[in-house]
Amino acid sequence: MIHNPPDAEGIVQLENLWVLPGIRHGFATRCGHLEDVVPTPIARLKQIHGANVLILPEEPADRSEFFETSTNLLPHADGLITNCPEITIAVAVADCLPVLIADPVAGVIAAVHAGWRGLSTGVIENAIGLMASAFGTKPTDCVVGIGPSIGPCCYEVGPEVLAAFNNQGYDAEAPVPFAKSERPHCNLGSVASAITQKLGVRQPNIANAGVCTKCNSDWLWSYRRDGDNAGRMLCGISLTHQ
Ligand SMILES: [Zn+2]
Numbered sequence: 694m695i696h697n698p699p700d701a702e703g704i705v706q707l708e709n710l711w712v713l714p715g716i717r718h719g720f721a722t723r724c725g726h727l728e729d730v731v732p733t734p735i736a737r738l739k740q741i742h743g744a745n746v747l748i749l750p751e752e753p754a755d756r757s758e759f760f761e762t763s764t765n766l767l768p769h770a771d772g773l774i775t776n777c778p779e780i781t782i783a784v785a786v787a788d789c790l791p792v793l794i795a796d797p798v799a800g801v802i803a804a805v806h807a808g809w810r811g812l813s814t815g816v817i818e819n820a821i822g823l824m825a826s827a828f829g830t831k832p833t834d835c836v837v838g839i840g841p842s843i844g845p846c847c848y849e850v851g852p853e854v855l856a857a858f859n860n861q862g863y864d865a866e867a868p869v870p871f872a873k874s875e876r877p878h879c880n881l882g883s884v885a886s887a888i889t890q891k892l893g894v895r896q897p898n899i900a901n902a903g904v905c906t907k908c909n910s911d912w913l914w915s916y917r918r919d920g921d922n923a924g925r926m927l928c929g930i931s932l933t934h935q
Contacts, residue, residue, distance in 0.1 A: 720902065848907075
């Protein structure tokens with residue numbers, strides 16, 4: 694596990710992304726503000742638990758819909774990619790996995806919202822695939838950060854969730870001693886890591902915060918714990934001039 698505990702600003706940062714020159718990133722907690730550690734503006738999506746990934750338009754005039762203040766008016770997708778500097782791309786989460794991807798060689802980044810549905814229908818494959826086709830990304834150059842999400846300790850699931858991953862050859866079930874009850878539990882973080890490695894990302898380039906949103910009520914939001922009262926934590930990444 695490689696992660697820094699939340700600093701004074703309430704932002705989790707992963708060491709593998711943090712050390713990259715020209716990349717800034719953060720996973721905001723309920724105590725922090727993403728804009729304290731990344732440039733603004735922050736481009737967003739209306740997340741729909743799907744696998745569609747978009748490229749942020751290069752022309753500033755074509756981007757306005759990504760900055761809507763009403764979530765419902767944002768473009769509907771679960772991953773966003775850009776090679777434009779000084780602009781942050783972000784996803785909002787409260788239990789689902791936030792996955793930030795940087796290709797420092799091609800100079801392109803991605804922010805992905807991955808719940809079990811998006812993860813099992815290819816949202817990470819689509820993000821890295823689009824980075825490759827549009828910007829020439831090689832998976833071996835990618836650095837991947839997986840932020841706080843509901844952990845294998847608390848993510849009790851029905852058989853359809855585990856089946857969706859088992860059918861693709863991924864063992865998604867958390868070991869019984871680790872889970873908090875005898876019902877099946879899913880380890881989304883380890884599946885996301887397995888998917889990125891299968892795509893060709895090197896294991897040492899993948900970091901998982903390994904922090905459970907449901908277990909840490911004092912500083913993280915959890916939809917399963919807080920229901921409709923749960924806020925959302927913004928997780929983003931940007932390229933900077935340097
Ligand atoms: Zn937990």
